[in-house]
Amino acid sequence: MSWNEEAQNVGAPDEPVLSTVSVDLRWDADDRHGRLEGGDERQGNWKAPHAPVCHQELLCGSLTPSRQSVVESDGHGGGQQDGKYHIVYNREVLLVGRVHRDRLLAAAGEDSGVLSLLSLLEVQARSRRTQPQQQSRVKELKAKIEALKVQKQQLEAEIETHQNLQKLRSSLDKQCADEEDVEMEEVSENSQLLRLMARHTQLKDLLHAHHLIGGYDVIKTRQGKGVCVSLATAYEGVYLDTYNLEIDLKPTVKISRHNIPPFIPVNGLAEENDMQVNMRAFLDALSQHLNAFAGRKQQLKLLKEQHKSVEVMESNVLCSILVLMFKVPRAKTAVLCTLDYTDHSRCLPTRVHFECEDKQLSDSDQWKKNHSLLMETPVHKALTAMKNMGDIV
Amino acid sequence: MSEENMEEVQMLEAQIEHLQAEVEALQRQQQSNQKDITFQFRGQMQDAIASLCGRGPGGEKERVLSSLKEEVEEMEEDLRRQAQMNGISLNGCNARTLRSSGSKVVQQLCLSGRCSELDFQVEFKLSEVKEGQKSQRTISDLNVVLDSNDLENFSSFVSSVEESCDLLLFFRTLRTFTDRCDDRNRTFQHFQLFVADTQRWRLNEHGVWIRLGFARWNTSDEE
Numbered sequence: 001m002s003w004n005e006e007a008q009n010v011g012a013p014d015e016p017v018l019s020t021v022s023v024d025l026r027w028d029a030d031d032r033h034g035r036l037e038g039g040d041e042r043q044g045n046w047k048a049p050h051a052p053v054c055h056q057e058l059l060c061g062s063l064t065p066s067r068q069s070v071v072e073s074d075g076h077g078g079g080q081q082d083g084k085y086h087i088v089y090n091r092e093v094l095l096v097g098r099v100h101r102d103r104l105l106a107a108a109g110e111d112s113g114v115l116s117l118l119s120l121l122e123v124q125a126r127s128r129r130t131q132p133q134q135q136s137r138v139k140e141l142k143a144k145i146e147a148l149k150v151q152k153q154q155l156e157a158e159i160e161t162h163q164n165l166q167k168l169r170s171s172l173d174k175q176c177a178d179e180e181d182v183e184m185e186e187v188s189e190n191s192q193l194l195r196l197m198a199r200h201t202q203l204k205d206l207l208h209a210h211h212l213i214g215g216y217d218v219i220k221t222r223q224g225k226g227v228c229v230s231l232a233t234a235y236e237g238v239y240l241d242t243y244n245l246e247i248d249l250k251p252t253v254k255i256s257r258h259n260i261p262p263f264i265p266v267n268g269l270a271e272e273n274d275m276q277v278n279m280r281a282f283l284d285a286l287s288q289h290l291n292a293f294a295g296r297k298q299q300l301k302l303l304k305e306q307h308k309s310v311e312v313m314e315s316n317v318l319c320s321i322l323v324l325m326f327k328v329p330r331a332k333t334a335v336l337c338t339l340d341y342t343d344h345s346r347c348l349p350t351r352v353h354f355e356c357e358d359k360q361l362s363d364s365d366q367w368k369k370n371h372s373l374l375m376e377t378p379v380h381k382a383l384t385a386m387k388n389m390g391d392i393v
Numbered sequence: 394m395s396e397e398n399m400e401e402v403q404m405l406e407a408q409i410e411h412l413q414a415e416v417e418a419l420q421r422q423q424q425s426n427q428k429d430i431t432f433q434f435r436g437q438m439q440d441a442i443a444s445l446c447g448r449g450p451g452g453e454k455e456r457v458l459s460s461l462k463e464e465v466e467e468m469e470e471d472l473r474r475q476a477q478m479n480g481i482s483l484n485g486c487n488a489r490t491l492r493s494s495g496s497k498v499v500q501q502l503c504l505s506g507r508c509s510e511l512d513f514q515v516e517f518k519l520s521e522v523k524e525g526q527k528s529q530r531t532i533s534d535l536n537v538v539l540d541s542n543d544l545e546n547f548s549s550f551v552s553s554v555e556e557s558c559d560l561l562l563f564f565r566t567l568r569t570f571t572d573r574c575d576d577r578n579r580t581f582q583h584f585q586l587f588v589a590d591t592q593r594w595r596l597n598e599h600g601v602w603i604r605l606g607f608a609r610w611n612t613s614d615e616e
Contacts, residue, residue, distance in 0.1 A: 214561035237558030
């Protein structure tokens with residue numbers, strides 16, 4: 001069927017019409033389908049319903065009550081002759097072209113033919129209303145496809161950029177290792193940016209590396225009038241506390257703030273090492289003290305965790321003295337062990353002393369060995385060795 | 394719904410499914426790229442990536458380039474400052490992310506650099522475990538390579554440092570050793586002394602210097 005979707009007025013000049021459809025009521029002998037051919041309808045040619053009653057009934061009356069009458073447009077026909085007919089359906093005008101009267105009559109005679117035609121018209125009128133929804137579903141899907149394409153392009157661009165960056169970074173690393181000069185190839189804006197980005201990742205890694213190896217992380221403060229320094233501590237591969245110092249450079253070099261515990265002689269070390277003249281010597285000495293302290297503290301922590309059978313009788317905040325009680329198996333005595341760490345820049349004791357009721361025990365070769373062990377090995381490791389040898393419980 | 398439209402809709406839906414599968418595969422690749430910490434970007438670097446991938450407005454590229462240039466120059470200066478203050482110049486740092494799960498990150502790092510006249514290369518694994526607000530960092534599998542003529546001084550120290558994974562102790566000691574060497578050389582030059590037997594020092598396992606011999610110095614007057 002051919003559809004003319006131009007909306008037109010019907011009846012009164014300003015009466016709105018939803019849409020129009022032209023239907024060819026040409027009788028098709030084979031499948032008993034009628035068609036009405038489209039014609040030329042304009043406002044003003046409308047005339048009052050003049051169709052013969054038989055047509056109205058046939059074409060409209062048998063279906064829904066909302067149907068309206070067939071309107072004759074050019075005065076011809078009227079059921080007696082060929083003419084233009086309009087079927088107005090739910091305020092929609094189904095344009096009708098020239099119809100042969102006898103065809104109409106023939107169609108009318110075949111009740112099912114006309115009925116099926118009109119029901120088809122009904123369905124198609126309804127579907128016209130749903131077609132916008134269908135259109136919008138297609139639009140929706142197309143929009144989604146566009147969005148996905150954009151997303152895919154962006155991801156591909158990001159992945160390619162990442163690969164280029166990796167390549168550039170690798171070549172930069174190689175150039176630095178071989179101490180060659182960085183050559184400039186293309187000068188496009190993109191490659192310039194990429195090169196800069198590769199250098200950025202390299203610098204970031206190098207700065208992080210300085211931090212990891214225990215560097216002082218120097219930061220300028222107060223427009224260059226001061227510096228802030230971090231002192232990292234670690235023991236046996238475990239990073240421990242970090243301490244911070246703020247040092248004024250102008251008008252004189254002096255320490256303004258820090259978070260170092262009071263039992264570490266910061267000012268004493270500053271004087272000893274002539275901080276004003278040789279900042280690094282001072283920081284090195286301070287770092288040594290802090291790391292030794294952190295090491296002793298960590299040894300005590302590990303001792304308590306790993307050797308619950310050994311009683312810690314005495315310890316202090318600086319961890320410069322440690323008194324332990326050992327239980328000796330088989331013999332029902334205990335050994336009191338004192339460890340003095342008088343050199344605060346080291347994490348091994350300067351003196352080890354045993355006290356035991358059984359004098360022979362403390363003088364024995366075995367315990368002389370233990371004495372050396374405790375002087376030369378971190379205490380928690382020494383105790384493990386002593387346990388393995390069966391000297392203590 | 395008309396048949397034509399139904400066909401079109403089906404075709405479009407199939408296209409969408411195909412695109413979605415492609416996008417998902419790309420997202421997976423991007424996620425695995427981002428596990429590498431070296432390429433996790435923030436701030437200026439994030440802007441730079443966005444402008445390279447056409448995500449920002451057109452005229453942005455110049456601004457991004459100049460901002461990044463400024464930041465890179467600041468970092469270069471920062472690096473010079475660190476090298477000067479730490480007495481160690483690093484010329485290479487390669488980090489490979491071995492594992493990056495929710496709370497634990499493990500990286501393999503290889504650093505190379507120079508301390509005074511001594512070249513070194515250090516390799517180790519760095520693990521970072523998050524426990525609540527704190528995170529604990531640990532070093533393991535430390536391997537040290539020193540390019541030095543004084544290797545005999547260093548070998549027992551280096552093996553003990555490798556075993557205890559005390560990276561910080563290694564660098565502290567390296568620095569004091571080279572400082573001492575530099576001081577000694579300066580002192581000798583200053584006094585124009587000829588040294589027949591140099592003082593012999595040995596580093597024990599704990600980074601403590603132990604003197605082995607004595608020096609005999611000839612002054613220029615005697616000649």
